[in-house]
Amino acid sequence: MTGAYRERVFSCPRDRTYKYYLPKEEAQPAWQRLSEEFGAPTPGACGVLVLETPRLLLRAPSWGNPVTVIRKRGWSEDDVRRFHELIRFPGDLQE
Amino acid sequence: MTFTTDIDVARSRRLVAGSSVILHCHHYNSRLQKAIEGATAVDGRSLWMASAEASWTGVLLRALDGVSGPHERWQRCLELYQFLGFGRLQVPDGELPETKVVALASHFVEGWSAREPERTEPVCSFAAGFLQAAAWVALGRAVSFEEVACQQGRAPACEFVLRPRTGPAPRPIEQVVARAGDAPMKPIAPVRPGVDEGKIVAAVSSMPIAGDDRGLIPAFNVFLASMPADFYNHASVTFLAAMREAGMGALGRRLLMQVAEICGLNTFSGIRSSAEWDALIAPMCHDPADEMVGLVAVSNALGWGSWRVMDLVPGESLRLVAGNGYEAEGQLELVGPSLEPCCVMLTGVSAGLMDLVYGTGSVRERVGQFAAVEHRCRAAGAECCEFLAEEAA
Ligand SMILES: [Zn+2]
Numbered sequence: 001m002t003g004a005y006r007e008r009v010f011s012c013p014r015d016r017t018y019k020y021y022l023p024k025e026e027a028q029p030a031w032q033r034l035s036e037e038f039g040a041p042t043p044g045a046c047g048v049l050v051l052e053t054p055r056l057l058l059r060a061p062s063w064g065n066p067v068t069v070i071r072k073r074g075w076s077e078d079d080v081r082r083f084h085e086l087i088r089f090p091g092d093l094q095e
Numbered sequence: 096m097t098f099t100t101d102i103d104v105a106r107s108r109r110l111v112a113g114s115s116v117i118l119h120c121h122h123y124n125s126r127l128q129k130a131i132e133g134a135t136a137v138d139g140r141s142l143w144m145a146s147a148e149a150s151w152t153g154v155l156l157r158a159l160d161g162v163s164g165p166h167e168r169w170q171r172c173l174e175l176y177q178f179l180g181f182g183r184l185q186v187p188d189g190e191l192p193e194t195k196v197v198a199l200a201s202h203f204v205e206g207w208s209a210r211e212p213e214r215t216e217p218v219c220s221f222a223a224g225f226l227q228a229a230a231w232v233a234l235g236r237a238v239s240f241e242e243v244a245c246q247q248g249r250a251p252a253c254e255f256v257l258r259p260r261t262g263p264a265p266r267p268i269e270q271v272v273a274r275a276g277d278a279p280m281k282p283i284a285p286v287r288p289g290v291d292e293g294k295i296v297a298a299v300s301s302m303p304i305a306g307d308d309r310g311l312i313p314a315f316n317v318f319l320a321s322m323p324a325d326f327y328n329h330a331s332v333t334f335l336a337a338m339r340e341a342g343m344g345a346l347g348r349r350l351l352m353q354v355a356e357i358c359g360l361n362t363f364s365g366i367r368s369s370a371e372w373d374a375l376i377a378p379m380c381h382d383p384a385d386e387m388v389g390l391v392a393v394s395n396a397l398g399w400g401s402w403r404v405m406d407l408v409p410g411e412s413l414r415l416v417a418g419n420g421y422e423a424e425g426q427l428e429l430v431g432p433s434l435e436p437c438c439v440m441l442t443g444v445s446a447g448l449m450d451l452v453y454g455t456g457s458v459r460e461r462v463g464q465f466a467a468v469e470h471r472c473r474a475a476g477a478e479c480c481e482f483l484a485e486e487a488a
């Protein structure tokens with residue numbers, strides 16, 4: 001059990017968007033694994049780190065937490081499952 | 096895309112192609128349309144359309160200054176529409192509009208379908224008003240456009256058919272008095288020292304806010320659009336005047352305030368749950384009062400004019416002061432001095448901010464938990480506009 005959890009963000013422009021809260025000590029290792037898989041994040045406006053995967057858009061403060069996950073057109077359950085594996089999110093009853 | 100947004104930090108204004116623009120979300124714009132077009136005591140549909148046509152006529156005249164050739168002029172109009180976030184317009188059967196224009200995406204459809212997905216009647220009268228202005232300003236053709244199919248009614252694209260025009264050609268909005276001198280707020284000591292308003296305004300102002308390939312601006316969990324300030328002011332002034340004439344002035348004001356209150360709730364709740372908030376503003380906030388000051392700082396990057404939190408009694412009341420709100424400026428430009436306070440949008444948003452920060456329940460349940468009054472108004476001779484939001488009786 002990692003203690004990670006997520007909250008639904010109500011966003012009109014996007015399909016199901018969630019914000020993932022990671023335990024403090026887990027944020028950096030999680031971003032390390034995300035970067036190894038998808039490449040390094042780039043800095044966006046207002047100090048937001050942005051990492052665009054083929055079908056997800058990840059956005060977070062520079063300290064990596066919380067991670068807002070926007071599902072891009074064509075996203076699949078596999079994309080979400082892989083993201084959960086990388087951040088060690090155990091899953092919950094939402095979806 | 097050939098446009099940029101110039102930020103006038105001192106006056107809290109956003110300028111595109113020589114016109115002042117105001118950022119609002121799809122909930123606000125479609126609700127405003129519903130309030131005005133849906134009013135039965137006055138001809139709301141004609142008022143809405145007339146405001147769209149007249150404001151775009153002036154905006155496009157400024158935007159096309161120095162641009163020659165019908166193709167270039169027409170194209171620049173469509174690019175501006177897309178840049179500002181209203182959607183993407185195309186001529187399906189050539190380069191210049193001969194029979195019809197289509198919209199592949201629409202800011203107003205996004206607004207209506209979020210709230211009334213079952214509605215099938217066309218909702219893009221604002222686009223039709225834009226097209227009438229563009230055909231006149233870019234091509235010298237006085238025509239009408241009618242939306243005969245709309246994505247709101249499940250059509251693959253909105254379709255606007257050219258019709259012969261009865262009545263005079265489009266005219267830009269006339270100003271009855273000289274442009275009011277903007278009076279930005281003098282800097283005052285921060286009410287919450289931990290919240291760096293200057294840093295927030297600078298960061299939010301630097302966000303690239305422009306229409307994407309569909310001509311939409313998904314940001315802060317809503318769709319934003321950069322609306323010409325002239326449109327809001329003309330629509331508000333002419334609607335309230337018509338309602339007054341029909342003996343329903345107070346109802347008209349209440350309607351517009353309620354639209355703004357709901358907008359305040361929706362837009363600011365989207366802002367507060369955004370990654371930008373997490374990265375920039377959340378670290379400055381230690382309690383809801385800090386959040387309130389942070390939200391008002393964000394609004395000072397939206398082009399509404401500069402306003403400040405003067406007093407905040409947590410959970411009870413909020414006093415805001417605006418030095419150059421766009422509504423007071425618009426009233427002075429379009430009509431002249433007013434007998435009563437006229438800034439209905441900022442009044443409604445003041446209540447919406449309190450609903451959001453100190454209300455309880457879902458966003459929908461928070462509507463009306465606080466109520467606001469504009470106690471003095473620049474358009475009615477005061478030095479600035481002042482709003483007080485308190486728990487509703
Ligand atoms: Zn439409």
Ligand SMILES: [Zn+2]
Binds near residue numbers: 420436437469480
């Ligand atoms: Zn005022």
